[in-house]
Structures are given as C-alpha cells and as structure tokens.
Amino acid sequence: MSSATIVNLPDQSTAKIPKMNYLSKENGLLSWLLTGDHKRIAILYLISISFFFFIGGALAGLIRLELLTPQSDLMATDTYNKIFSMHGIIMIFFFLVPSVPATLGNFFIPMMLGAKDLALPKINLLSWYLYVAAGILALYSMMTGGVDTGWTFTTPLSTHYVNTNVITTGIAIFIAGFSSIFTGLNFIVTIHKMRAPGMTWFRMPLFVWGHYATSILMILGTPVLAIALVLVVLERTVGIGVFDPAKGGDPLLFQHLFWFYSHPAVYIMILPGMGVISEVISTFSRKRVFGYTAVAFSSVAIAVFGFFVWAHHMFIMGISNYSVLIFSLLTMLVAVPSAIKIFNWAFTLYKGSITFETPMLYAFGFMGLFTIGGMTGVFLGTSGTDIHLTETYFIVAHFHFVMVGGMLMAFLAGLHFWWPKMTGRMYPEKISQLAALVTFIGFNLTFFPQFILGTLGMPRRYASYPPEFQVLNVFSTAGATILGVGYLLPVLYLTWSLKYGEIAGDNPWQATGLEWQTQSPPLTENFREIPIMDHEAYDYEWLERQKEKEVASVG
C-alpha cells in the first residue's frame, strides 16, 4: 500500500506564489475589463456564472418550498409559473451552457495545447460582454414581470396566450446564444491551428476532445435557436403567422427548430463535463484513460448523433408515427457512445492506484448519477413509456440527474482539480470531501423521489398536487436543503483558500497535462518557452522520467 494520497506540495515554510503571474501582471479594474488573456476572461466568466447559479438556485429553492405542501400557498400559481420558467432559463442559458467551456475550457484549452492564448482573444472578451449584456437583460425582464412559458417558449403559448416578457427574455437568450457561438468558434480554431509542436490530434487530452465536440454543437445548433427566437419575437410584435395556425403557420415548426438546438444543447452541457471526468479519473488512478481513441471518438459520435434525435421531445405533440419510430431508434443510438465513456472510465479505474481526493469523489458522483440519468433517458426515448412518463416528474428527475448530478458534479470536480493551478493555492481537503459527500446525499434525496412521483403520475409545472404525493415531495424539499448546503460550502472554503490555502506548487496532483508543467498560477503567456509534446497524453512514465531528470540536473 502506498500512501493514501498523491498530493505532493512544496515545503510550505519556503514555498511562495510566483511573483510574476497572470493575476499580478497588471492591476486595476480596467486591466480586467479590457483583457485579452484567456485566463482572466475565464475568471470573469467564473464569477458571472456563479452569480447566475445562485440566482437560479434561489429560484429552485422557492419551487421546492412551494411544493412542500399540496396546496398552492407560498405564491400564486402565476408566480409559480414564472419562478420555474426563470429557474430553467437562468440555469440552462446562463449557467450550464457556459459553465465548463467558458471557465475551465477557456482557461485550460490553450494551456493543454501548449498555446499562449486562444486564437481570437478579442472575440473571447466580446463573448463575455455579450454574456453579461444578455444576463442583465434577462434579470431586467425577470424583475419587470418575468416570463411564464417555461424555458422552452412553446408556441402558441409563447406567441398568443401569455402576456409576459417573452420578447425581452427571447432577445436576452438570442444574445447569450452569440456569446456561446463565439466561444465555440474560438475553441475550434484554437484546436485546429494553435497546437504546440508535436501535439497531434491523438496526443490531445480528452478534455480538449470533449470541448471540440461541444464546439461543433455550439456553432451548428445555436444559430438555429437564434432564428427560432427571432421568429417568436416577430410573431409577437408583428404577427407574422409562421407559427400561427390561424394564418396557416405551424406551431410544431417552432418545436422542430427549437429542439434542433436544444437537444444538442443537452450535449453542449454534458460533453465538457465528460472531458473533466476523463482528466480526473486518469490522474487519481495513475493510469492512461482506457481506450483513449474510443473515448475521443465517442465525444464526436455524441455530437453527431445529437443532431438526429431532436424529435424525441415531441412524441406526444402530433408528429407522425413513423417519425416517432425512427427518432426512437436514433435516440437509442446515443446511449452507445455514452456507455463507451462510462465503461472506459470504469476500466481505467481497474487495477489503478486510486486515491480519493475531492475531484475524484465528485467524479465518482458523476459516474453513478450520470448512469442513472442516462438509463432513465432510455425509458423516455422509448415511445410507449414516454407517453406515460413525459411531462411528469420522471422527466424532471431524469434531466436533473444528467444536468445537476452529471454536469454540476463534473464542474465541481474540475473546479477543485484545477483550483490549485488557477489560484496557486490548495483548497482545504477535508471539508471539501465533506461537501462532495453532502452534495451527493442531498442530490439523491432531492431527485430520486421525483422518479417515483413521475411514475405515479405527478405532472410537472404545477404549483399544487394531490395530497397523496406529499410524503415524497417533503423528502425532495428536505434533500434540496441539504443540496443547498453542499453548494454553499465550496463558495465559503474556496474563497477562504484564496488567502489561507496551502501553496500548491506547479503540479500538486502529479498530473501529466501540459498545464501542470508550468508555474501556478501561470504566466500571462502560459509557458516560458513553447513546449514540445514528445509523448502521449496521460503518460505517467514520462512524468517520472521528467522528475528524475530534474533531480539529476539539480544534483
């Protein structure tokens, strides 16, 4: 038995944060607001998405509080509609879509490739400004009355039957869409054109592969959402009729256009998280990811299949039986690459030297919860069971298992994993392990009862429900409280660690990625000299040899 940890910190009495780094290079607010540095933009994004996460979280808290009792008593039913709509809109467009790509991806893709920056730094900054503008507009529309269509803006409800701020919210999402298009565009160009010498496609970390697939989805899907929202706005303002059956239009056309983006968007939200998990699992089991090529291509396969399954959101909306049949079959196909990933991570763990630092705990959480979320997706992809389960709490539980249990866990795994590199300081290990555990327990308590509720037939999006469902709802609300604690803890101790955390040194995890072979926090230009990649990704023997060389040269 080796020691139970791989953490290797420098001697705390002598160690110092490097004087020259990307944080200390320039000072003042303007040096941040006008920066072209991908690392600083990542930090800006991290602050802004955390802000929106807590707004979305507060709204989720209100939803759970209302559902504590069968009657609609905390708020009016109209208000409840607005609360869950804004919860969905904020969490999806302002947290989940940019969460990993715009923060960790922005920070680490150039570093992993051995580049000095993303290919288009100004476009990167522009994308953050668009995000902020969109966020402010969304908050403005929320405070001046909100929107109650659900995050899906389903026509004709959104165009004819509600009188809330559909237009402003639609414009906000339109703008946020361009922010995500620019992020995706930047990543694709960077991955194609900015790789260091020797960094071939199959030497790239799987995190980069995950983001490559994500970016494809972003640039191909988001414009379609943009035009769909433009049409909704025009339908409301001018009354153009494309979605209006009275004028010969077709409300289903909106659904097709919307889900053509929004189903791939599900993969935009999960693929970067899968990239994080690949890095974490490999590092904390000291093994190359099993079946590297298969995992890399499974990301691309998810991206490709993701474009051919959108109509499974519309099984009960009057599409033809043949479409249902075909889309049901295609939907099953997506399960294959997802399963490849889960199996390969499991095989990576097999005979690895596993240690249980916080990122690894979150990664385990991801593997378990994502598997449940994915498997229940098969229930919903099968048209027979879908007719019973859709629009019930089963579907709510399903996508929260994937999005919160999957993506949010992956985001936290990645945040803890790269925190020492981003800030130069370690987070406190014990309390963060506790937070990971609390999150896992709270999550299961919140969302597992919802599977049962859905199977029993409790519909989603109602402020009141029959009294026999109350017990399970009380469980769910209690779980949400625990989950809330689980999310507040990292904010507290990560902020604390900025000042009091232990000095991390260059490579506290003994990880192999290029981002770990430079100082933490990194220099503005990332590397003192452009690295030359002369080994495969996840080559732990190469790392050992590097260390021996270092010892020899120092000696």
Add this chain to the structure above:
Amino acid sequence: MSDSPVMTQGVMEAAKHAHPPYQRHHFESVAQQADATNFAMWIFLLTEIMFFGGLFTAYLILRNWYYPAFVAASHQLNIGWGTGNTAVLISSSFTMAMGVWCAETRRKSGLVLSLVLTFLLGLVFLGIKTIEYSEKIEKHHVPGFHYSVQSFVNPASDPDSVAYGDKPLAMDMARKTELYFFLYFAMTGMHALHMIIGIAILGYMIFRARAGAYTNGHVTFVENFGLYWHFVDIIWIFLFPLLYLISRHQ
C-alpha cells in the same frame, strides 16, 4: 520573455526575424495568424448558413403546403428588378475579388477603387430593394394589420396578376399569401441587414485603405471580408430563384 538557456524551436524562429507590427503576440508566425483567422471566418460563415437555414426550412415546408398561394404571391415580385439586382450583386462580388487581388499584389489605388466600386454596387442593390419594398407597401402586401388579399381573390383588379393569368384563389388559400410575403420580407430583410453591415465595414475599409493599410502584406482582413461579401452574395443566389423564379409560369 525567455530567460532559460534552452531555447526551443519556436522561440528561436521568432528571434531570427522580428515580428511585423500586425502579428499578435500569441501567434508563432504571421502564417499561423492568417491561417487561424481565415479558418475562423469560414466557421463563422457556417453558423450563418445554419442561421439562414431555419428560414429556408420554414419556406420549403410552407411552400409545399400552400403551393397555389405561394405561386400567386410570387407573381407579385418584379422579375426585372430581381434580375437586375442579381447582376449588381454578382458584379460587386467581382469587384470585391479584384480588391482582394489588389491587396495581395500591393496595388493601393486599385484596392481603393475596387472597394469604392463594391461599396457603390452594394448601395445600388439596397436602392433597388427599397423600390421593390415600396411597391409592396403601396399594394398592402406587407404582412400585418394592413395586409390585403385583394390581388389574389380578385386577380383581375391587379395588372401583375393579370399578366400571369392568375385564377382567383379561395379566401382561405389567399390568406396564406401573407405567409409568403412574411418569408419574403424576413429573408430578403435579413439579407439586406447583412448587406448594410457589409457596406458599413466597406466604408471603414476604404478609409483605412487610403491610409495604406492592407497593401503592406497584411491582407487577412480584406480576404476575410471578401469571404463574407461572397457569402452574402451566395445567399441571394439562393433567394432569387426560390422567391422570384420557380413556378413562374404556372
């Protein structure tokens, strides 16, 4: 930047020849910079295709459903103006291509001339479009409160319909012409918006080109703008047959 005794390839190469002023710090070479920005432009155009794709999808579906209405409505478009505009736009693409060539071969006056011509042809296109739009406004063919189906339920009242021998449409089908006109305005309007943005950038480029930019070997901006301009042109090449030409004589 490098205080290490071991210099790697990239750094040595960079040290060998000084950076031209237009090379951004994070690129290894001008070639890499040009390559990356060019590639980015192509990807941006890909997103534009997807953006217009939504409108084209709506057009194709609704056209299949309401074929008679779409045929009758398309007879209201002036094929002369449409063909003229196509010619104007293709010429502007030619002058733009000349501009790129002049920039690459460092001909300053040629570049300025090409850009000015492209600018003017762009304005001519928008001018013709304005004439076409005003015809629609006069005939109450703009979707909305003032929309009138007069030309379609009673074609005899409208010389354009008479010219094509249109038969009267039933009221419910005639009302579908409004969808055609909405798509007409949405698609050509979105196209015109791209033209306006392009013309604004052209104005800026003329200003810069006169000061000697783009003819110093750094042509990426002109090249990428050329790609954009040709893309906008190609969108029109698809809009013109779909809106004006097909089923013209049915």
